[in-house]
Amino acid sequence: MMPTTCVVGLQWGDEAKARVLDVLSADADCVARSQGGNNAGHTVVIGGETFILHLVPTGVLRPQVLAVIGNGVVVDPKFLLEEVSELRRRGVEVGENLRLSDRAHLVMPYHRLFDGLAERRRGTGKIDTTMKGVGPCYADKAARGGLRVGDLYQPDLFRERLQAAVEEKNALLRGLYDEPELAWAPIYDEYMDCAQTLRPYVCNTEELLLGLLDQGKRVLLEGAQGTLLDIDHGTYPFVTSSNASVFGAMSGAGLPPHRIDQVVGVMKAYTTRVGAGPFPTELADELGERLRESGKEFGATTGRPRRCGWLDLVAGRYSARLNGVDCISLTKLDILSGLDTVKVCRGYRIGGEAIDSFPAALNELETAEPVYEEFRGWPDDIGRARRFEDLPAEARSYIEGVEEVVGVPITMVCVGPEREQVILREDRQGRAGHTRREQSDRRGRRPN
Ligand code: IMP
Numbered sequence: 001m002m003p004t005t006c007v008v009g010l011q012w013g014d015e016a017k018a019r020v021l022d023v024l025s026a027d028a029d030c031v032a033r034s035q036g037g038n039n040a041g042h043t044v045v046i047g048g049e050t051f052i053l054h055l056v057p058t059g060v061l062r063p064q065v066l067a068v069i070g071n072g073v074v075v076d077p078k079f080l081l082e083e084v085s086e087l088r089r090r091g092v093e094v095g096e097n098l099r100l101s102d103r104a105h106l107v108m109p110y111h112r113l114f115d116g117l118a119e120r121r122r123g124t125g126k127i128d129t130t131m132k133g134v135g136p137c138y139a140d141k142a143a144r145g146g147l148r149v150g151d152l153y154q155p156d157l158f159r160e161r162l163q164a165a166v167e168e169k170n171a172l173l174r175g176l177y178d179e180p181e182l183a184w185a186p187i188y189d190e191y192m193d194c195a196q197t198l199r200p201y202v203c204n205t206e207e208l209l210l211g212l213l214d215q216g217k218r219v220l221l222e223g224a225q226g227t228l229l230d231i232d233h234g235t236y237p238f239v240t241s242s243n244a245s246v247f248g249a250m251s252g253a254g255l256p257p258h259r260i261d262q263v264v265g266v267m268k269a270y271t272t273r274v275g276a277g278p279f280p281t282e283l284a285d286e287l288g289e290r291l292r293e294s295g296k297e298f299g300a301t302t303g304r305p306r307r308c309g310w311l312d313l314v315a316g317r318y319s320a321r322l323n324g325v326d327c328i329s330l331t332k333l334d335i336l337s338g339l340d341t342v343k344v345c346r347g348y349r350i351g352g353e354a355i356d357s358f359p360a361a362l363n364e365l366e367t368a369e370p371v372y373e374e375f376r377g378w379p380d381d382i383g384r385a386r387r388f389e390d391l392p393a394e395a396r397s398y399i400e401g402v403e404e405v406v407g408v409p410i411t412m413v414c415v416g417p418e419r420e421q422v423i424l425r426e427d428r429q430g431r432a433g434h435t436r437r438e439q440s441d442r443r444g445r446r447p448n
Contacts, residue, residue: 002261009226010319012273015266016331018042029217031059032068034252035242036224039130041300045417071103072252074137077194101205102150111136128275138241152195206254227319238277246323265325272306278365281309295335318358329412339377345370383416
């Protein structure tokens with residue numbers, strides 16, 4: 001990896017980013033989360049043991065890595081402490097290696113409550129959120145009514161802001177939702193309790209990260225969700241409430257753009273979506289069911305079945321261009337093994353017109369008919385392939401076909417859930433026309 005590498009999802013989340021992050025973090029000094037909250041579920045499998053991380057960065061699973069929760073993340077403190085306890089119970093060390101931004105916003109109990117109430121009000125137009133309070137928390141942040149981690153250590157200020165927030169929420173509970181009011185005092189007590197336990201982790205993480213970079217350390221930025229769920233660039237309003245693209249990585253970690261050396265886009269070999277919203281290549285049939293079962297496509301946070309479909313490269317190209325990705329990690333290729341034919345969507349037909357760009361208008365996406373390119377499937381189990389040449393010719397053609405449409409080299413291919421089930425294509429040219437090794441050398445760093 002390059003000194004600062006940002007890992008972003010190119011689809012609707014659940015691209016197996018954590019699996020890629022886990023591979024890359026072998027070479028990192030720090031892994032920092034920059035947006036989202038415990039709506040994320042990041043799954044890493046090590047020696048048959050599955051870890052699902054929600055708020056704690058995946059780097060915590062590597063002893064040499066500092067795990068940082070950046071200013072752009074929204075943090076449910078009780079949930080975070082439970083996650084830390086659970087990790088410790090399973091033998092993962094969490095202490096000095098975890099840092100939490102004092103600027104990160106706090107998810108409050110009323111955010112979780114209003115997540116549910118807003119969904120109820122939306123009725124059939126509901127977004128199908130994860131109900132973790134993430135959207136209402138970001139809404140309060142933007143409305144300047146939020147509470148931040150640092151506020152926990154100024155109890156008078158915290159109480160004052162909490163009372164004001166609860167007063168406003170109670171007006172909505174009474175007037176709009178016909179629901180019982182909340183009392184601020186129990187919330188205050190609960191958050192003051194959490195404050196004490198969280199204290200050792202809290203610091204100015206922007207300074208910390210810049211300092212690490214000044215010392216020549218390697219920082220991995222861990223994206224959550226995916227570009228098509230980005231509040232600005234996704235399928236609005238069926239999106240999450242943060243910038244789940246490279247743009248959120250900068251503001252949410254507090255790093256200037258020129259300090260980001262490489263953007264790795266993660267793309268699953270097929271497409272999934274959890275929750276409502278348009279999905280042109282969805283397979284609402286037996287094949288979709290097969291992908292769901294063999295890919296274990298059930299939400300890591302909510303357990304909800306994910307909608308499955310063919311790889312949509314109109315969306316993939318859009319996301320790759322938007323994020324300026326230097327290379328792609330293609331995940332879960334093994335799940336496509338055993339199919340006679342494998343398809344990718346190269347374009348849409350909308351109202352009879354051929355389109356190869358990703359439209360903003362939901363009604364266009366909802367009516368888009370995918371135009372597919374077919375590839376021959378491969379029967380073999382590919383889980384033991386460690387070099388590109390080990391893959392069946394049909395799987396190689398598929399990978400090369402995806403590269404050709406997206407216009408970005410695929411430098412990593414995942415062929416199973418375990419750490420070692422990965423193909424690293426060191427010889428592939430990066431977008432700047434240098435191999436990854438040359439890129440590292442040019443900066444005088446040790447190549448991976
Ligand atoms: P929220 O982020 O809980 O507000 O949910 C908004 C939308 O984003 C819903 O469709 C969720 O299913 C989706 N979403 C949120 N987090 C994730 C994730 O980590 N993976 C996939 N989808 C997500």
